[in-house]
Amino acid sequence: MDLRELLSRNLSCPIEENVSLAKYCTFGTGGKAKYLISPYSALDVVRIMNAREQYHFPLFFLGNGSNVLLSDIEGVVILSSGFNYADYYECKEKNKVIIEVGSGHLLKSVVKESIRRGYKGFEFAVGIPGTVGGAVVGNAGAQGIDVSRLLLWVECVTTDGAVIRMDSNDIVSGYRYSSLSESGCFITKCAFEAASGDVRLIKEKCLEYWSKRSHQPYAYKNAGCIFKNTSNYSAGRLLDECGCKGKRIGDAEISSLHANFCVNLGNARVADIKKLIYECRDIVYEKKGILLDFEVKIFGF
Numbered sequence: 616m617d618l619r620e621l622l623s624r625n626l627s628c629p630i631e632e633n634v635s636l637a638k639y640c641t642f643g644t645g646g647k648a649k650y651l652i653s654p655y656s657a658l659d660v661v662r663i664m665n666a667r668e669q670y671h672f673p674l675f676f677l678g679n680g681s682n683v684l685l686s687d688i689e690g691v692v693i694l695s696s697g698f699n700y701a702d703y704y705e706c707k708e709k710n711k712v713i714i715e716v717g718s719g720h721l722l723k724s725v726v727k728e729s730i731r732r733g734y735k736g737f738e739f740a741v742g743i744p745g746t747v748g749g750a751v752v753g754n755a756g757a758q759g760i761d762v763s764r765l766l767l768w769v770e771c772v773t774t775d776g777a778v779i780r781m782d783s784n785d786i787v788s789g790y791r792y793s794s795l796s797e798s799g800c801f802i803t804k805c806a807f808e809a810a811s812g813d814v815r816l817i818k819e820k821c822l823e824y825w826s827k828r829s830h831q832p833y834a835y836k837n838a839g840c841i842f843k844n845t846s847n848y849s850a851g852r853l854l855d856e857c858g859c860k861g862k863r864i865g866d867a868e869i870s871s872l873h874a875n876f877c878v879n880l881g882n883a884r885v886a887d888i889k890k891l892i893y894e895c896r897d898i899v900y901e902k903k904g905i906l907l908d909f910e911v912k913i914f915g916f
């Protein structure tokens with residue numbers, strides 16, 4: 616039995632073949648996935664993990680595609696869009712709010728709903744694109760705060776097909792890092808703790824944080840910051856000081872608004888973006904002696 620047959624016999628969700636990933640990535644460009652699967656249940660993810668034990672294919676998890684640069688993937692891409700829900704529980708006695716949310720739910724929807732209901736905690740996340748699953752795996756953050764601060768637990772499917780729940784204390788988190796990223800686990804859902812607050816104050820904070828993003832480029836497709844900041848330097852400032860703003864290969868350009876953003880002016884190819892960002896990384900290394908670490912995940916061939 617070949618892989619296609621095995622997957623379609625066992626899974627109860629759509630499987631697409633030879634799919635362009637461009638529309639699934641905020642860069643607006645991407646290679647092809649041999650198989651793109653959109654499961655709705657943890658059970659289907661278990662079945663994919665089990666099939667992988669047998670066939671050893673490359674496997675990539677995709678949320679909103681807002682932090683990735685993907686070439687061709689000769690294997691399986693699992694889309695988390697089927698895990699799209701959020702439940703809000705108020706624990707009146709302590710002003711505590713528990714938010715249980717599917718990995719494919721957008722973080723900005725949690726932010727928006729929290730503002731509407733007057734729950735504080737997620738203000739820092741205003742403007743962060745991407746799904747909750749992606750945010751948890753990459754420990755997304757802004758304003759010096761990150762999602763690990765609010766995380767209670769994560770439910771995921773492990774590489775050997777077990778569905779487990781991990782307490783946030785068992786997950787190592789750092790700046791744009793969580794140990795989940797190395798585990799190979801697929802997150803199905805997680806829970807956050809927020810608190811009841813004053814809607815007016817929450818809105819004010821969100822507006823303050825939002826205004827700090829005014830120098831980020833929104834007119835063109837992009838994948839947020841390309842590089843992580845170092846412990847001492849802002850990657851954007853380093854790239855700017857090294858003259859990277861405005862550098863261009865094909866339709867890929869380093870934004871003149873913020874040097875840590877690479878924008879797609881229209882028809883950028885993955886190869887253009889890749890070449891440009893590696894070139895800029897080399898320039899910073901030559902001029903400053905600092906090797907920047909990618910925040911964007913580059914995957915595929």
Ligand code: EPU
Pocket residue numbers: 756757758759827828838839840841842843844849850851852855872873874875910
């Ligand atoms: N700067 C420059 N030139 C530039 C860009 C920035 O001189 O081209 C300077 C700024 O003037 C400022 C400093 O560098 O003094 C820091 O810049 P900024 O305030 O824009 O913050 P950042 O460190 O570049 C981080 C996150 C962003 C997040 C903002 C706001 C990282 C890699 N980036 O940017 O996150 O939106 O703070 O909190 O941590 C992302 O993760 O995709 C992202 C965009």
